[in-house]
Amino acid sequence: xxxxxxxxxxxxxxxxxxxxPRAAELDNxxxxxxxxxxxxxxxxxxxxxxxxxxxxxxxxxxYTTTNLLRNGTxxxxxxxxxxxxxxxxxxxxxEAQKDIVSVSVxxxxxxxxxxxxxxxxxIRLPVFPEEEMRxxxxxxxxxxxxxxxxxxxxxRTYFNELVYGEQHPYGYRLKPDDFDRxxxxxxxxxxxxxxxxxxxxxxxxxxxxxMIEKRIGKxxxxxxxxxxxxGEPPRYxxxxxGSRKVHLEMPEALQSAIRIGKQLFxxxxxxxxxxxxxxxxxxxxxxxxxxxxxRQDKGYTYGIGSNIxxxxxxxxxxxxxxxxxxxxxxALDEIYNDLKELRHKxxxxxxLESLKNYLAGSxxxxxxxxxxxxxxxxxxxxxxxxxxxxxxxxxxLKNITAEDIMECAGLYLNEEEMMxxxxxx
Amino acid sequence: xxxFRKHTLSNGLRVLVHSDQTTPMAAVNVLYDVGARDExxxxxxxxxxxxxxxxxxxxHIPRFDYYLQHAGGENNAFTTNDITNYYLTxxxxxxxTAFWLESDRMxxxxxxEAKLNTQKNVVTEEYRQSYLNQPYGDAWLLxxxxxxxxxxxxxxxxxxxxxxxxxxxxxxVQDFFTTFYHPANAILxxxxxxxxxxxxxxxxxxxxxxxxxxRYVRQLPAEPPQQQEKRLAAERDVPQHQIYMAFHACGRTHxxxxxxxxxxxxxxxxxxxxxxxxxxxxxxxxxxxxxxVTGNLDPGLLVITGKPHHGVHIxxxxxxxxxxxxxxxxxxxxxxxxxxxxxxxxxxxxxxxxNVLAKAMNLAYYELQGDASLYxxxxxxxxxxTDEDLLRVAASTFRKENASVLHYQTQRQP
Numbered sequence: 001x002x003x004x005x006x007x008x009x010x011x012x013x014x015x016x017x018x019x020x021p022r023a024a025e026l027d028n029x030x031x032x033x034x035x036x037x038x039x040x041x042x043x044x045x046x047x048x049x050x051x052x053x054x055x056x057x058x059x060x061x062x063y064t065t066t067n068l069l070r071n072g073t074x075x076x077x078x079x080x081x082x083x084x085x086x087x088x089x090x091x092x093x094x095e096a097q098k099d100i101v102s103v104s105v106x107x108x109x110x111x112x113x114x115x116x117x118x119x120x121x122x123i124r125l126p127v128f129p130e131e132e133m134r135x136x137x138x139x140x141x142x143x144x145x146x147x148x149x150x151x152x153x154x155x156r157t158y159f160n161e162l163v164y165g166e167q168h169p170y171g172y173r174l175k176p177d178d179f180d181r182x183x184x185x186x187x188x189x190x191x192x193x194x195x196x197x198x199x200x201x202x203x204x205x206x207x208x209x210x211m212i213e214k215r216i217g218k219x220x221x222x223x224x225x226x227x228x229x230x231g232e233p234p235r236y237x238x239x240x241x242g243s244r245k246v247h248l249e250m251p252e253a254l255q256s257a258i259r260i261g262k263q264l265f266x267x268x269x270x271x272x273x274x275x276x277x278x279x280x281x282x283x284x285x286x287x288x289x290x291x292x293x294x295r296q297d298k299g300y301t302y303g304i305g306s307n308i309x310x311x312x313x314x315x316x317x318x319x320x321x322x323x324x325x326x327x328x329x330x331a332l333d334e335i336y337n338d339l340k341e342l343r344h345k346x347x348x349x350x351x352l353e354s355l356k357n358y359l360a361g362s363x364x365x366x367x368x369x370x371x372x373x374x375x376x377x378x379x380x381x382x383x384x385x386x387x388x389x390x391x392x393x394x395x396x397l398k399n400i401t402a403e404d405i406m407e408c409a410g411l412y413l414n415e416e417e418m419m420x421x422x423x424x425x
Numbered sequence: 426x427x428x429f430r431k432h433t434l435s436n437g438l439r440v441l442v443h444s445d446q447t448t449p450m451a452a453v454n455v456l457y458d459v460g461a462r463d464e465x466x467x468x469x470x471x472x473x474x475x476x477x478x479x480x481x482x483x484x485h486i487p488r489f490d491y492y493l494q495h496a497g498g499e500n501n502a503f504t505t506n507d508i509t510n511y512y513l514t515x516x517x518x519x520x521x522t523a524f525w526l527e528s529d530r531m532x533x534x535x536x537x538e539a540k541l542n543t544q545k546n547v548v549t550e551e552y553r554q555s556y557l558n559q560p561y562g563d564a565w566l567l568x569x570x571x572x573x574x575x576x577x578x579x580x581x582x583x584x585x586x587x588x589x590x591x592x593x594x595x596x597x598v599q600d601f602f603t604t605f606y607h608p609a610n611a612i613l614x615x616x617x618x619x620x621x622x623x624x625x626x627x628x629x630x631x632x633x634x635x636x637x638x639x640r641y642v643r644q645l646p647a648e649p650p651q652q653q654e655k656r657l658a659a660e661r662d663v664p665q666h667q668i669y670m671a672f673h674a675c676g677r678t679h680x681x682x683x684x685x686x687x688x689x690x691x692x693x694x695x696x697x698x699x700x701x702x703x704x705x706x707x708x709x710x711x712x713x714x715x716x717x718v719t720g721n722l723d724p725g726l727l728v729i730t731g732k733p734h735h736g737v738h739i740x741x742x743x744x745x746x747x748x749x750x751x752x753x754x755x756x757x758x759x760x761x762x763x764x765x766x767x768x769x770x771x772x773x774x775x776x777x778x779x780n781v782l783a784k785a786m787n788l789a790y791y792e793l794q795g796d797a798s799l800y801x802x803x804x805x806x807x808x809x810x811t812d813e814d815l816l817r818v819a820a821s822t823f824r825k826e827n828a829s830v831l832h833y834q835t836q837r838q839p
Contacts, residue, residue, distance in 0.1 A: 004484070004485040008521035008524075010495070010522055011516075011519060039447055042772070078706065082696040083697040085695070086765050087764070089773075091776070132706075135706065139705070145665070146663065146664055146665065148664075149662065252662055254557050254558045255554055285494065295547060299546030302547055302551040302554050323550070324553065355494075357496065357497050358497060358498075361496070362497070364450070
């Protein structure tokens with residue numbers, strides 16, 4: 001008979017198989033990195049610009065500029081761009097975040113040439129037709145209105161405003177009439193101002209086709225593609241500390257969305273890795289204290305978790321959940337109690353070992369394949385870090401003790417310093 | 426092309442292996458051939474409730490997640506109207522831990538009233554979070570019983586009525602396990618940095634001694650052909666109307682499935698597809714629009730759905746959807762447009778092959794449909810579809826008598 005009582009032997013993850021990128025620089029100075037790997041004949045080409053909402057002077061400009069890239073170029077109408085993207089099955093992703101804009105395309109190698117030509121036009125020569133912009137914003141306004149009916153969305157936007165203040169782009173909460181205020185010239189200026197090689201980098205990942213570097217150079221290396229204006233991004237005052245609570249009554253809600261957290265720091269801070277582990281113990285995975293207590297023990301929610309978010313100029317911590325409206329008070333008590341215990345109740349030997357093993361496995365998974373590797377490498381480039389940063393994380397995992405975690409919780413996650421938003425009842 | 430090997434244990438468990446040496450991970454997928462369609466109409470939501478209970482401890486292992494995390498693994502599961510699917514990934518060197526965990530919960534679960542009650546609450550919160558407390562969240566709870574009158578696809582995986590879950594007894598839960606959770610009703614697929622011989626040996630070691638249960642024979646009532654159009658209007662607190670049009674279509678293993686799927690792609694896959702290009706971008710009648718097939722194993726649905734802008738009458742908006750659907754039944758799709766949707770299918774398929782978990786899931790799912798190698802034949806099947814096939818399938822699909830139409834409307838102001 002097989003012995004089912006005891007787990008089979010296991011080996012810990014100690015090494016991460018980084019694919020070290022090959023670096024090149026195009027004639028116009030655009031840095032390009034190649035991450036070779038994978039089993040299938042396709043690549044991802046990603047262009048990253050430091051052009052997130054932080055860089056805009058009016059709400060929605062970064063987002064609209066990014067999403068309108070595909071709605072017509074100097075060489076092709078919106079219909080033609082879309083038809084060709086679809087015909088060559090080039091999967092385009094447009095992401096406008098707080099600090100950066102990422103424009104990427106996944107394409108089969110056999111369609112690479114026409115797809116790169118199109119991709120280059122989209123990035124370099126968009127025309128932002130007025131009518132297309134209006135139509136896009138009108139549709140987004142509708143989605144915005146629908147989102148106002150979602151408790152978790154409402155809680156998230158008010159929470160960001162509490163943490164960073166309504167003036168700061170990290171905290172700004174969109175209003176319905178923001179969608180009427182964007183004008184075409186905003187997009188043209190924003191694009192001219194931030195979408196150029198000196199403010200960008202490019203990562204190519206996957207199975208490299210023949211002469212990939214030369215082909216990237218052909219479409220993105222033009223010396224005439226240069227900075228149009230210079231200057232620093234705008235600076236904004238950032239609100240700090242002080243605990244505030246907001247309760248938003250949504251009478252129809254069957255559930256309340258809870259968001260609790262505070263401003264902290266980003267991944268360049270010396271305590272970042274320790275905080276990452278501390279957060280994981282609290283709410284970073286299924287075995288975490290919050291999940292085990294609030295879902296698995298109490299049954300108050302379908303899910304609960306916490307996270308730390310690393311932004312270029314700051315970072316924050318948050319706990320998020322949706323709970324039955326009848327138990328929202330009880331759930332809040334449990335959450336604050338788990339936060340308090342994080343300082344006082346040391347992780348048991350098993351709890352700590354399980355956490356560390358899980359995090360090491362999860363970290364290994366986040367490097368699985370060239371596309372995952374490119375995500376991790378992008379993170380380093382954005383924050384100006386190198387692979388030593390990830391080695392430090394593995395070292396932290398190896399060495400961190402239950403006392404370190406309690407100390408970290410005491411320093412950064414004191415329950416009395418938290419912002420709190422409850423949307424619902 | 427995903428190369429794989431297959432072996433069936435003497436208790437009936439089918440085992441599939443795909444070896445990919447480029448990854449440090451292994452993915453393990455266990456598919457149980459039971460979905461919401463197999464539930465008693467008076468006891469719906471069981472397959473999904475069961476998915477939750479499968480994580481609450483098995484005969485020899487009190488905490489599934491704990492040991493998996495200990496080995497650096499991560500897991501999840503989903504329930505559909507057709508299947509219940511459990512999957513995990515972990516560092517390949519710890520593969521045996523996955524076999525230990527998955528086999529023990531096939532041997533038996535450690536049920537208790539307390540665990541059952543907690544998961545009833547969790548599922549009730551899931552029901553509120555996903556279906557009731559979301560704008561448009563209950564649309565499918567309305568659409569299913571409109572489209573299906575007889576076949577069990579008439580209820581959703583969460584159940585017809587959350588009372589069924591709240592009243593579930595421990596005995597019923599145990600019976601459900603005995604009926605459906607045994608080797609002959611399961612498929613195990615492993616993909617990643619693994620040696621097939623080692624996987625077969627581990628399968629024999631951990632699953633080989635599990636008693637082969639009684640093979641479950643599925644006898645579901647077939648949905649009779651629809652005779653006339655069905656319509657339903659519902660009012661909710663939403664800012665915008667949404668139209669849902671559901672047409673009966675074939676099941677996934679039917680020869681016309683690929684043509685049906687391509688019809689939905691021509692309508693809405695990609696920004697250049699007909700519905701977004703014409704009705705969102707050009708005519709600006711809709712803010713969002715979509716068409717897709719449910720892809721069920723028994724005959725499923727082709728659904729067209731969209732949110733018309735304010736000021737557009739919902740009936741006029743629906744007429745425009747009909748016009749596009751009818752056009753597919755009358756005018757042949759031009760060559761380039763057909764090639765375009767086929768190219769997209771090819772790319773999507775190739776992208777999915779770069780992921781070990783997707784490969785393990787797909788091998789198990791196509792094995793359930795008869796043969797895992799069907800996974801590798803999908804692209805050819807799409808490539809074979811002709812413009813005549815599209816005309817024929819569109820003509821038989823896009824008929825009033827074959828349609829169930831839901832108008833999900835904003836509440837009138839009092």
